Amino acid sequence: MAKIKTYKIYTLGCKVNQYDSADLKKRLNKIGFEECKNSADLAIVNTCAVTKTAIRKNSRMFNLAKKENPKVKIIIMGCCPEIDDKISIKNQADLIWGVGNYRELIKRIKRFFPKLKEKNKLLNNIVSTDKSRYFLKIQDGCEQFCSYCIIPFTRGRLKSRKSQEVIKEVEFAVKNGFREIILSGIHLGLYGREKDFKEKINLTDLIKRLLEIKNSEKIRLSSIEVTEVTDELIKLMSENEKICKHLHIPLQNGSDKILKLMNRPYKRVDFQKKVTKLRKYMHDIALSTDVIVGFPGETEKDFQDTYNFIKKIKFSRLHVFPFSAHEKTKAFNFPNHLDASVIKERAKKLRELGKKLEKKYKQKFIGRDLAVIVESQNGAHYIGKTEYYFDVRFKDVDIVDFCGNDGGDLVRGKVVVRF
Numbered sequence: 001m002a003k004i005k006t007y008k009i010y011t012l013g014c015k016v017n018q019y020d021s022a023d024l025k026k027r028l029n030k031i032g033f034e035e036c037k038n039s040a041d042l043a044i045v046n047t048c049a050v051t052k053t054a055i056r057k058n059s060r061m062f063n064l065a066k067k068e069n070p071k072v073k074i075i076i077m078g079c080c081p082e083i084d085d086k087i088s089i090k091n092q093a094d095l096i097w098g099v100g101n102y103r104e105l106i107k108r109i110k111r112f113f114p115k116l117k118e119k120n121k122l123l124n125n126i127v128s129t130d131k132s133r134y135f136l137k138i139q140d141g142c143e144q145f146c147s148y149c150i151i152p153f154t155r156g157r158l159k160s161r162k163s164q165e166v167i168k169e170v171e172f173a174v175k176n177g178f179r180e181i182i183l184s185g186i187h188l189g190l191y192g193r194e195k196d197f198k199e200k201i202n203l204t205d206l207i208k209r210l211l212e213i214k215n216s217e218k219i220r221l222s223s224i225e226v227t228e229v230t231d232e233l234i235k236l237m238s239e240n241e242k243i244c245k246h247l248h249i250p251l252q253n254g255s256d257k258i259l260k261l262m263n264r265p266y267k268r269v270d271f272q273k274k275v276t277k278l279r280k281y282m283h284d285i286a287l288s289t290d291v292i293v294g295f296p297g298e299t300e301k302d303f304q305d306t307y308n309f310i311k312k313i314k315f316s317r318l319h320v321f322p323f324s325a326h327e328k329t330k331a332f333n334f335p336n337h338l339d340a341s342v343i344k345e346r347a348k349k350l351r352e353l354g355k356k357l358e359k360k361y362k363q364k365f366i367g368r369d370l371a372v373i374v375e376s377q378n379g380a381h382y383i384g385k386t387e388y389y390f391d392v393r394f395k396d397v398d399i400v401d402f403c404g405n406d407g408g409d410l411v412r413g414k415v416v417v418r419f
């Protein structure tokens with residue numbers, strides 16, 4: 001009997017990349033492959049190009065894939081091949097792919113392995129990146145061209161998935177026991193807004209339809225631009241228990257001068273107003289954000305403005321990215337690049353602030369009843385996420401320890417757990 005062919009996927013980067021890898025897993029399982037830990041027949045490195053550090057990680061991941069799978073056919077895909085013609089690992093791969101068109105990619109893979117046997121279609125129809133939380137890509141592409149960002153070059157124009165296709169996938173995920181659906185996209189807030197999209201639908205309309213799905217429990221939005229948080233969306237979120245009270249809204253900087261240089265379409269006052277409105281209708285809403293530190297031309301005053309603004313907004317979680325742009329972005333050629341040591345120091349200060357704010361936010365919930373969706377088990381403990389996007393660890397249904405980067409300082413609260 002012919003030996004079953006095996007594969008391993010190495011994924012770097014964002015939730016959309018993770019979804020794409022999960023989508024490929026589904027397709028590979030369907031054509032007769034089995035996933036394995038090492039010595040695979042096929043290895044796929046799904047790359048990220050968002051920063052220079054990310055690009056360096058791609059090579060490391062590629063070398064690891066070769067080491068773990070010595071007799072492998074190896075494919076490089078994702079954002080990096082879309083923009084970088086010179087990546088050194090390219091001529092060591094058996095196939096170079098970019099983003100999307102995975103049907104065609106599968107055809108090419110089949111040519112490497114002509115004796116594969118297709119499996120049951122239904123069993124492998126689920127695109128899962130997690131055990132209880134289902135990441136669902138509903139949109140790809142971005143046309144904003146923020147001056148530091150390579151994504152519009154790698155992911156191309158706005159592309160939304162048909163609503164019926166999204167609804168069917170959610171129905172299937174719910175039937176298969178997924179408790180939380182996380183709607184993700186590169187520019188999620190512009191779902192359905194490209195000129196050539198055939199349906200008249202926006203993100204809020206789509207969520208309304210998803211809420212009607214029988215037995216669906218929680219819906220979360222992965223990341224949304226502040227300008228796309230509409231009154232209609234705020235109303236729907238505040239009135240519907242199924243929608244997680246959490247939004248990840250990238251701020252990127254707290255200085256209007258830097259926001260303008262970044263080509264971000266808002267000022268800090270707009271951001272502040274939106275946050276006030278969100279908190280008016282959802283008092284405890286979790287608001288997480290991304291911030292880039294050390295952008296070219298960022299003075300000490302600009303940095304202080306950012307620091308103070310973040311403190312004022314009281315984000316529930318902060319992701320700090322030291323500036324490092326790709327050569328193809330506008331910001332790469334901007335004057336007044338900062339010294340690496342200055343960037344490092346500023347990043348450190350912001351991360352410390354982020355930890356303090358996160359801890360303060362979580363402390364609000366001490367003693368309160370919260371529903372937790374269980375994600376994993378570690379010995380006698382279960383780990384899960386609340387709708388407010390922090391992890392909790394618990395032993396039984398009444399006691400919970402907050403997890404996360406609060407310096408190991410655990411606090412206690414009451415929860416109600418659903419298994």
Ligand code: SF4
Binds near residue numbers: 143146152187
């Ligand atoms: S909105 Fe800006 S940061 Fe986000 S993907 Fe588009 S260009 Fe990049």
